[in-house]
Amino acid sequence: MNRINPKNLYFFCTFFLLSLLISGCSFPRQKIIDEVQILSVYGFDKVDDHFVGTALYSDFTDVGNKGSSILQGSGKKSLLIKQALNEQSPKPIEIGKLNLLIFGKELAENGVSYFVKAVCRDPLLGSNALLAVSEEPAGELLKKNKEKDSNYIYKMVEQNFKNQFVPLPTFHSFLFDYYGEGRDASVPYIKINQNENIEVNGLAVFKKDKLALILNPKESLLYKILRGRVIRGQTEFNIQKGNKIDSAILTILNGDEKRLIKTNKKKTKMKFDITLNGMVKDYPEWLDLMKRKNNLFLNNQLEKQMKEDFENLLLTFQKHQVDPLGIGDLARAHSKKWNEKEFYENVYPTIKFDVNVKVVLSQSGIGE
Amino acid sequence: MRLKSSERNLNNQESEKEKKSITSIFQQAAKSSDFYQFSLSEEQDLTISYFKSMVDADKINNLLLPSLQEHIKKISTINDVKKSIPFEDVQFTNEPLDIEKRLLKGYVILEFKYFKRFLTISVENTNLGYRENNDTENEFSVIGPKVGFVENISTNLHLLRKQLAVPELVFEEIKIGSMSKTEVVIAYLDGITNPEYVQTVRQRLEDIDFDVIFDNSQIDQIISDNSNSPFPIFLSTERTDRVVYAMVNGQVAILSNGSPYIITGPTTILDFFISPEDYYLNWVLGSFFRIIRIISVIFSLFATPIYVAILTYHYEVLPDDLLQPLISSRAHVPFPPIWEAIFLETTIELLREAGARLPTKIGQTLGIVGGIVIGQASVQAALTSNILLIIVSLSALASFTTPIFKMSNAIRLLRFPLILLAAFMGGFGIIIGFVLLLGHLLKLKSLGNPYMVPLYPFRIKSFSDSFIRSSYQFTSTRSRFLRPLSLKRYSPNQDKDDRNNE
Numbered sequence: 098m099n100r101i102n103p104k105n106l107y108f109f110c111t112f113f114l115l116s117l118l119i120s121g122c123s124f125p126r127q128k129i130i131d132e133v134q135i136l137s138v139y140g141f142d143k144v145d146d147h148f149v150g151t152a153l154y155s156d157f158t159d160v161g162n163k164g165s166s167i168l169q170g171s172g173k174k175s176l177l178i179k180q181a182l183n184e185q186s187p188k189p190i191e192i193g194k195l196n197l198l199i200f201g202k203e204l205a206e207n208g209v210s211y212f213v214k215a216v217c218r219d220p221l222l223g224s225n226a227l228l229a230v231s232e233e234p235a236g237e238l239l240k241k242n243k244e245k246d247s248n249y250i251y252k253m254v255e256q257n258f259k260n261q262f263v264p265l266p267t268f269h270s271f272l273f274d275y276y277g278e279g280r281d282a283s284v285p286y287i288k289i290n291q292n293e294n295i296e297v298n299g300l301a302v303f304k305k306d307k308l309a310l311i312l313n314p315k316e317s318l319l320y321k322i323l324r325g326r327v328i329r330g331q332t333e334f335n336i337q338k339g340n341k342i343d344s345a346i347l348t349i350l351n352g353d354e355k356r357l358i359k360t361n362k363k364k365t366k367m368k369f370d371i372t373l374n375g376m377v378k379d380y381p382e383w384l385d386l387m388k389r390k391n392n393l394f395l396n397n398q399l400e401k402q403m404k405e406d407f408e409n410l411l412l413t414f415q416k417h418q419v420d421p422l423g424i425g426d427l428a429r430a431h432s433k434k435w436n437e438k439e440f441y442e443n444v445y446p447t448i449k450f451d452v453n454v455k456v457v458l459s460q461s462g463i464g465e
Numbered sequence: 466m467r468l469k470s471s472e473r474n475l476n477n478q479e480s481e482k483e484k485k486s487i488t489s490i491f492q493q494a495a496k497s498s499d500f501y502q503f504s505l506s507e508e509q510d511l512t513i514s515y516f517k518s519m520v521d522a523d524k525i526n527n528l529l530l531p532s533l534q535e536h537i538k539k540i541s542t543i544n545d546v547k548k549s550i551p552f553e554d555v556q557f558t559n560e561p562l563d564i565e566k567r568l569l570k571g572y573v574i575l576e577f578k579y580f581k582r583f584l585t586i587s588v589e590n591t592n593l594g595y596r597e598n599n600d601t602e603n604e605f606s607v608i609g610p611k612v613g614f615v616e617n618i619s620t621n622l623h624l625l626r627k628q629l630a631v632p633e634l635v636f637e638e639i640k641i642g643s644m645s646k647t648e649v650v651i652a653y654l655d656g657i658t659n660p661e662y663v664q665t666v667r668q669r670l671e672d673i674d675f676d677v678i679f680d681n682s683q684i685d686q687i688i689s690d691n692s693n694s695p696f697p698i699f700l701s702t703e704r705t706d707r708v709v710y711a712m713v714n715g716q717v718a719i720l721s722n723g724s725p726y727i728i729t730g731p732t733t734i735l736d737f738f739i740s741p742e743d744y745y746l747n748w749v750l751g752s753f754f755r756i757i758r759i760i761s762v763i764f765s766l767f768a769t770p771i772y773v774a775i776l777t778y779h780y781e782v783l784p785d786d787l788l789q790p791l792i793s794s795r796a797h798v799p800f801p802p803i804w805e806a807i808f809l810e811t812t813i814e815l816l817r818e819a820g821a822r823l824p825t826k827i828g829q830t831l832g833i834v835g836g837i838v839i840g841q842a843s844v845q846a847a848l849t850s851n852i853l854l855i856i857v858s859l860s861a862l863a864s865f866t867t868p869i870f871k872m873s874n875a876i877r878l879l880r881f882p883l884i885l886l887a888a889f890m891g892g893f894g895i896i897i898g899f900v901l902l903l904g905h906l907l908k909l910k911s912l913g914n915p916y917m918v919p920l921y922p923f924r925i926k927s928f929s930d931s932f933i934r935s936s937y938q939f940t941s942t943r944s945r946f947l948r949p950l951s952l953k954r955y956s957p958n959q960d961k962d963d964r965n966n967e
Contacts, residue, residue, distance in 0.1 A: 193780060
């Protein structure tokens with residue numbers, strides 16, 4: 098039998114009392130799930146000299162409510178925008194579960210550095226949230242989403258990242274590219290199409306913090322392959338045999354990408370080795386893929402076209418002085434002295450690109 | 466302590482000084498209606514006295530009285546009496562204290578006035594007042610023996626001796642309780658159990674000063690290393706196989722008369738999650754069930770606190786698809802998550818407590834009525850959310866998978882401080898609670914042996930029978946941390962070939 102040490106008893110009592118007091122202190126920090134307004138999408142636009150923030154959320158407390166609600170507020174600073182949103186909301190605004198952040202095109206062209214600093218680096222924001230640039234002002238785009246679930250755009254971008262041409266669009270990769278030396282950031286580009294629906298339509302490439310170049314879906318896929326992380330997607334290409342011209346669809350199943358940089362005294366050479374495993378599903382009727390000759394012909398045409406496309410894309414990057422592939426970073430890793438400014442002024446425009454594409458087709462000619 | 470023992474000595478001296486006379490003992494006893502005293506014959510001055518409630522009346526009527534009547538004429542010396550009486554425990558004494566003690570234990574006292582000697586004959590009815598049925602009632606298993614201990618200590622000793630048929634099995638008896646004089650037996654295997662443990666148990670039992678020992682669990686509390694811990698320090702069980710297994714592994718068992726529960730020690734925390742059934746099933750299944758039991762303990766401890774913490778502070782960690790069901794089920798609940806959780810947890814505890822107090826058949830009905838009706842109604846009345854109802858009932862269910870009742874009680878109790886901490890400080894509070902709990906567990910000892918072994922101190926060799934129950938091939942030695950005098954239990958057959966040469 099051991100007796101309770103009076104010291105321990107005092108400690109326990111104090112601890113218990115303190116924990117009761119702490120509960121009082123904890124009240125303002127409480128974020129009870131149904132007593133906060135959890136935003137899913139946050140969009141920013143620049144209007145004249147101030148910013149307009151638009152937030153999208155679903156109110157789950159009302160079971161019958163299917164669509165999403167919109168709050169809009171303006172201010173010169175991001176916190177003022179949030180304050181303006183709070184003024185219109187019955188519950189405190191919480192951005193901890195933000196899934197998607199959209200910058201209007203105008204804002205993106207003027208530079209997003211303020212928002213990257215003020216919003217994207219907020220520790221409350223998850224690094225797996227997505228980022229996008231919209232062709233229309235973000236406010237207008239979000240208003241189109243009113244009938245739908247507030248996570249609709251987020252799910253759309255994510256779906257296109259998983260299966261289609263969009264490269265990894267998370268904050269994590271954006272911040273890495275944004276702050277990393279020798280690389281530029283790129284985010285999905287969304288817009289409203291002719292049918293008034295929202296769609297992902299390519300990729301917005303930044304130079305520093307300003308929007309510099311917009312890629313179309315096909316270029317975006319090529320860029321995704323060059324990045325090398327996730328090689329998957331579908332692309333269209335032309336087949337020309339004699340005087341017949343038609344197009345076919347290449348479905349890329351997986352692949353491999355290797356980069357090599359060589360620096361001689363003055364010239365820098367960059368080599369990409371790309372292997373793509375895929376299948377051609379949709380092809381013209383006059384091309385009988387059961388014949389080996391046709392198969393080889395198709396393969397050759399594909400490789401040639403792909404090589405051309407890749408090189409064109411790289412030249413576009415060079416022309417616009419953007420480096421979303423991180424070639425500067427690669428050069429930095431392979432040289433003792435490297436200066437970002439000097440590299441992009443003198444070396445980058447003169448780099449010679451050499452792309453080797455190897456396409457391995459399987460199951461071609463098998464019907465659906 | 467010193468004061469106490471000197472007081473006790475004083476008591477003993479006084480009673481010796483007093484020297485109750487035998488007549489005064491009988492006079493005192495005669496105040497009770499169940500005390501019988503009569504003379505068999507006038508000539509020999511033979512008086513028979515006993516407590517009717519303590520003796521076996523059949524034995525007196527059929528054996529003692531006829532033999533006395535038959536031989537009474539022939540008696541010339543006192544030793545003739547002893548020869549003529551067909552009982553094993555026949556003793557002479559003139560010591561009043563002895564006579565008083567034996568009278569109360571169910572002895573018949575024969576007084577020969579002619580010889581001025583007292584003869585005590587044991588006709589105690591040991592089975593009187595005890596149940597015949599010795600099924601395991603609370604620690605049920607599907608496979609394996611269903612033999613359990615009963616209140617009668619000699620039956621219990623018999624059960625142990627039957628399974629451990631070796632002369633090394635030692636029963637040491639100690640009398641505890643100043644009023645109850647309960648027989649308490651320390652059972653261990655000589656040459657296997659570390660004598661230190663036996664010595665510790667003996668020492669602690671001898672130091673006990675208590676009036677009436679009702680149950681073994683009182684001894685458990687009195688001799689435990691830390692009586693302020695919610696965790697049971699000794700494993701108390703009613704299953705024979707569990708006690709035998711513990712003793713074979715080098716633990717000490719403590720039995721006490723009148724208690725169907727036997728406590729064994731030193732224990733480790735993992736012992737409480739082991740069911741004897743694990744050993745009767747194939748090792749793959751046994752390990753699976755054991756892992757499920759351990760996971761269910763963790764679930765039962767942390768599920769509700771995590772729910773409270775997330776809903777109060779960390780909405781960020783919820784998956785998108787879970788937001789809607791959680792929010793819409795909580796939308797009409799007027800309380801913060803903490804009150805919701807405490808309300809439901811208390812309801813479950815009420816149901817359990819009421820179910821345990823009520824007779825079995827009513828208890829079952831109550832369980833169903835309580836579980837379904839109260840649960841459903843409280844959701845419809847918007848007192849709690851659906852999801853919490855599922856979490857709370859699952860964690861209550863999970864806590865009942867622990868085979869030892871005392872441990873599952875401890876786990877259910879520990880949920881409440883964790884829920885409070887979660888409500889006050891969120892995930893941080895849960896971690897604080899967990900750290901305090903872990904610290905307490907690390908400090909705990911059972912008979913001086915660390916409670917958390919083999920987790921801490923880390924003993925990799927003992928892991929073959931801890932979280933998993935490995936094949937009998939790998940459990941051929943006793944746990945080293947119990948420091949048994951001989952490590953080897955058996956030598957498994959090394960031949961792994963197919964017996965049929967197929």
